[in-house]
Amino acid sequence: xxxxxxxxxxxxxxxxxxxxxxxxxxxxxxxxxxxxxxxxxxxxxxxxxxxxxxxxxxxxxxxxxxxxxxxxxxxxxxxxxxxxxxxxxxxxxxxxxxxxxxxxxxxxxxxxxxxxxxxxxxxxxxxxxxxxxxxxxxxxxxxxxxxxxxxxxxxxxxxxxxxxxxxxxxxxxxxxxxxxxxxxxxxxxxxxxxxxxxxxxxxxxxxxxxxxxxxxxxxxxxxxxxxxxxxxxxxxxxxxxxxxxxxxxxxxxxxxxxxxxxxxxxxxxxxxxxxxxxxxxxxx
Amino acid sequence: xxxxxxxxxxxxxxxxxxxxxxxxxxxxxxxxxxxxxxxxxxxxxxxxxxxxxxxxxxxxxxxxxxxxxxxxxxxxxxxxxxxxxxxxxxxxxxxxxxxxxxxxxxxxxxxxxxxxxxxxxxxxxxxxxxxxxxxxxxxxxxxxxxxxxxxxxxxxxx
Numbered sequence: 001x002x003x004x005x006x007x008x009x010x011x012x013x014x015x016x017x018x019x020x021x022x023x024x025x026x027x028x029x030x031x032x033x034x035x036x037x038x039x040x041x042x043x044x045x046x047x048x049x050x051x052x053x054x055x056x057x058x059x060x061x062x063x064x065x066x067x068x069x070x071x072x073x074x075x076x077x078x079x080x081x082x083x084x085x086x087x088x089x090x091x092x093x094x095x096x097x098x099x100x101x102x103x104x105x106x107x108x109x110x111x112x113x114x115x116x117x118x119x120x121x122x123x124x125x126x127x128x129x130x131x132x133x134x135x136x137x138x139x140x141x142x143x144x145x146x147x148x149x150x151x152x153x154x155x156x157x158x159x160x161x162x163x164x165x166x167x168x169x170x171x172x173x174x175x176x177x178x179x180x181x182x183x184x185x186x187x188x189x190x191x192x193x194x195x196x197x198x199x200x201x202x203x204x205x206x207x208x209x210x211x212x213x214x215x216x217x218x219x220x221x222x223x224x225x226x227x228x229x230x231x232x233x234x235x236x237x238x239x240x241x242x243x244x245x246x247x248x249x250x251x252x253x254x255x256x257x258x259x260x261x262x263x264x265x266x267x268x269x270x271x272x273x274x275x276x277x278x279x280x281x282x283x284x
Numbered sequence: 285x286x287x288x289x290x291x292x293x294x295x296x297x298x299x300x301x302x303x304x305x306x307x308x309x310x311x312x313x314x315x316x317x318x319x320x321x322x323x324x325x326x327x328x329x330x331x332x333x334x335x336x337x338x339x340x341x342x343x344x345x346x347x348x349x350x351x352x353x354x355x356x357x358x359x360x361x362x363x364x365x366x367x368x369x370x371x372x373x374x375x376x377x378x379x380x381x382x383x384x385x386x387x388x389x390x391x392x393x394x395x396x397x398x399x400x401x402x403x404x405x406x407x408x409x410x411x412x413x414x415x416x417x418x419x420x421x422x423x424x425x426x427x428x429x430x431x432x433x434x435x436x437x438x439x440x441x442x
Contacts, residue, residue: 019333024293025341028285033363034346039393042425066346066392066425067326082286087295087326106291114288133420136326139395146402146414153409 031068031083041065043130045123050115057117067136084114091131093124100124104131296323296330296339302386305334307373317373327392343370350387358384400428
């Protein structure tokens with residue numbers, strides 16, 4: 001290796017140490033305790049992990065729990081070799097020459113890419129899927145989205161404030177998960193496998209429509225009327241699509257609603273007009 | 285145990301709603317209160333010396349108990365060991381309450397419980413599994429019987 005290689009890599013290495021002179025302290029016992037506690041593991045199994053320095057792969061036992069990927073030599077081992085915190089990374093199926101390979105690409109200057117190889121295609125696929133839905137950011141978006149769907153579902157049933165889940169109830173109305181960093185939303189979406197993109201729904205705050213004195217019920221495109229039939233689930237305000245790509249679809253979808261509402265109004269308005277055309281006072 | 289330190293440092297730099305200078309006291313006898321920039325990012329509590337960009341450390345906020353100790357003080361107990369108690373001194377009662385609330389809600393396990401609750405309820409109310417559209421209904425992490433018993437299931441609609 002030439003000297004220039006070393007000097008380049010040295011200057012490129014930004015110190016991550018605080019003034020204590022040692023690296024950031026990750027309180028390991030908290031992690032190992034969490035790993036071994038009663039809540040179930042999300043996935044585990046053997047994978048080959050590429051060594052960072054050279055091109056060799058080492059077989060390791062991996063355990064995925066929450067947004068933490070632990071690894072050790074064998075399943076029975078007490079000693080953990082390491083952990084990878086899965087935030088801010090994309091999961092990629094690798095096109096490299098290695099079979100059944102995939103990687104965790106941390107996005108940012110100087111950040112790592114972890115490379116893995118599975119024993120077969122099914123294992124590869126299963127791990128990729130599990131890792132795609134592992135981050136805290138992802139779960140946060142998902143919970144927020146489902147929370148919204150839950151509120152809508154309750155209103156559809158006309159239940160109003162449900163009596164279920166009293167401990168959750170306090171929190172659902174005030175729930176707010178701050179979206180953490182640039183890895184959420186669209187960026188995460190891009191790394192998903194085709195067909196499933198989760199986005200943070202950007203619909204405005206909904207107002208439940210009150211009974212209006214107008215001839216036709218006032219309809220907000222984002223709200224289905226309380227006394228109308230619930231649309232089929234598939235027709236609900238579109239979730240699970242990328243608004244940046246499908247705005248036209250969204251536009252057309254709500255455009256249909258507006259068109260229908262207009263037609264209804266015209267029909268009933270004409271009916272009223274016809275009524276008024278007759279004499280107001282019957283003079284006999 | 286190795287970990288992705290650079291990536292963690294990068295994570296600690298992400299914008300966070302909960303970041304403030306608090307008085308922090310460690311669990312050991314003899315630990316004194318020190319002014320730290322405490323920052324909540326995902327399910328980690330990072331703490332920095334107030335003028336530094338790199339965190340001193342990170343605490344995983346799972347399997348811990350957060351409690352209010354005083355009007356302006358809250359504590360986090362880890363490993364169920366009273367000896368592993370960290371104290372945080374806030375600047376107001378309101379701020380203290382916000383921190384307790386935020387830390388509880390930041391836990392991955394807490395979020396998972398909520399997700400499973402919503403999934404079950406949405407299925408009960410609409411007959412559909414809301415995770416199907418995302419293609420993740422089979423993921424172990426979202427399973428309803430994930431060893432977590434939330435509350436008695438309402439079987440009246442079955």
